[in-house]
Amino acid sequence: MISQNKRSFLKGSIALAGALATVGSLGAQTANDWPTKPVTIVVGFTAGGPTDLVARILAEQLATKFGQSFVIDNKAGAGGGVAAGLVKKAAPDGYTLMFGSSGTLAIAPNLQPNLTYDSIRDFTTIGLVASYPYFLLVPSSSSITTFDELLKQGRDPSSKLTYASAGNGAVNHLAGEWFKYETKIKAVHIPYRGDSAAVTDLVGGRVDFAFLAGAAALPQVKAGKMRILASASATPGRGGEGVLTLGEARLKGFAAEPWNGLMAPAGLPQPIVAKLNTAINEIMGRKDVVERLAAMEQYPLTGTPQQFTKHIKEQTERWGSVIKASDIKAE
The missing domain is CATH 3.40.190.150 (Bordetella uptake gene, domain 1)
Structure with a gap:
């Protein structure tokens, strides 16, 4: 004979199993129907x-x-x-x-x-x-035309180079500081509220260089307002034909590629x-x-x-x- 306690336990177990099965069924149905709005x-x-x-x-x-x-x-x-x-x-x-x-x-x-x-x-x-890889860019009006010229100017003890970023802690801020560390150049960080403002001041020559995404940089490059010095990638060819890839050619392992x-x-x-x-x-x-x-x-x-x-x-x-x-x- 089954005691009253055991009967209660069995009924509870059956009810719980039924509830779990219903929840599982509803979950599967929701997933199958998704999205309905x-x-x-x-x-x-x-x-x-x-x-x-x-x-x-x-x-x-x-x-x-x-x-x-x-x-x-x-x-x-x-x-x-x-x-x-x-x-x-x-x-x-x-x-x-x-x-x-x-x-x-x-x-x-x-x-x-x-x-x-x-x-x-x-x-x-x-x-x-x-x-996407960032590009290392200077304004087209800059006297700096190559990567090596940027290094030469930045390593001068009297260097007053500045670089722009989308803000403190942004990937292009970190890229700039990492770049300074690896190349031993002097440059002051100028943070902006987003890439758009940084692009405006770079084009205007109010800052000397920046690491920017292609979406922000390439239209300005095509318009003749910016010059690409390198691609901040370690993968050959990323950045376009003839563009120096820093992490592959000059600074092994350097890659500023947001995802x-x-x-x-x-x-x-x-x-x-x-x-x-x-x-x-x-x-x-x-x-x-x-x-x-x-x-x-x-x-x-x-x-x-x-x-x-x-x-x-x-x-x-x-x-x-x-x-x-x-x-x-x-x-």
């Missing part, structure tokens, strides 16, 4: 920058693939930290995503001890999307993760998308969510080493 992709930088431009290409392609709107929401501030804080608190239902960046995920943790987010714990990685990837709040159901990851890999492998990226000197990235997580960890360690060696401090 517009999806927001939060970008932590202003419209028109390299991160924003690639996010918009991806959003457009995802909208076509899934038959729902993928809306870009620019929440600039704190090097992407404002966006990260918002997405961290969002529901993990697939309707709020983040277009994460190397600056937000791998650099900020090394410079800002009181971050309001953890790059790994607070997010679900979905897939890497693209990367982006799609993320979600922690806890996003794995079927939705898989659905989005498959879509990203397919989109970034298409010839028409590759050509659109190439026009901005952007290069597609693909892989699994696990590879994305590993990439964040490796890049955090790498930029941490650069920051320590160059004695960079958050200002």
